[in-house]
Amino acid sequence: MKKKIWGFLIVLVLTLLSVLIYAVQIVVFHSPRDTGFYIFQDIAFLPLQIAIVTVVLGSYLKRREKIERLKKINIVINAFFNEAGTDILKGLIGFSKNYDKTKERLNVQTDWTDKMFSETVRYLINADMKIEYSIDQLDSLTVLMKNKRNFLIRLLENPNLLEHDTFTDMLLSVFHVMEELMARDTFEVDNKADMEHLSNDIQRALKALLIEWVEYMRHLRLEYPYLYSFMVRKNLFSEERNIMIRK
Structure with a gap:
């Protein structure tokens, strides 16, 4: 309510100030006709001003705001994979019957192109992942999930995730x-x-987690090459992974 009152007062003060300036102009220059002409000229230009401010500038500000929100989301995604996602992925991938074939497609390297990431995502979307299980596997996964439960709950409470449907869907799954x-x-x-x-x-x-992991790696490649290099060296799908840099 206070904000509305302040907004009304600001508009009122500015309107009165405008009237005062025009009144001074008439008194000083004794030309009501010219003043009236310029008033109507300003009014005629008003729709264009509104269009520029609301449409052009508004769209620009919305894009900037969206970019800032996406940056915050990517920070959350990075925290997820560092604190829980990679461990959960290790736990889930052990249930895949065709893990060897999937592993070949996920051997991300530093020279991967955007096209290669897109092809991998398409492969995962269409992949028929067969699941096999044992009591020990299910027990181990249960323990892992319990350990990550509080962290996952905190992530789901993050309002920024509303901007990233696929990541939210993955978390829910x-x-x-x-x-x-x-x-x-x-x-x-x-x-x-x-x-x-x-x-x-x-x-x-x-499947959802693998797709998000690939998209996460794609994002790191574009925005944070140093993090991308680190993640490639510790890629859990690479048989030659080594955190040490070799020439």
Whole structure:
């Protein structure tokens, strides 16, 4: 309410100031006709001024604001992969039957082009990832998810993620796997219906996480080459990974 009152007062003061200036102009120059002409000339130009301010300048400011929000989102994404995402990815990828084939497509190198990233994303979208499991794997994944639960909850509470639908969807799919695992006291491998349900959840989360990881690497390549170099050297899908730089 106070902001509205202040806004009204500012408009009122500026309007009165404008009237005062025009009145002074008439008194000093004794030319009401010229003053009236310039008033109408200013009014005629007003729609163009509004168009420039609201459309052109407004669009520019919105783009700038969106860029700033995306930067904040990318900071969140970076924190996710550093604190939880990579570990969860390691845990989920072990359930993939065709891991060897997938691993070949994810061996990101420093010389990758944008086209190569796009092709990898398309491959992952269309990939038929078969899931296999064991009690030990499910138990280990449950423990891992429990350890990352608080961090994932804090991420989901971040309002900036509303600007990044695919990342939010990925988080929700991972969070759902965590809830499914934690809701079970034991895993009944002989219960095919339940195991198939878990397999579908794991497959969904794994595919979404892999796609986001590739997009994350693409972003690092464009915006943060030094971080990209580091992530390539520690790429969990590379058999030759070595954090040390070799010539």
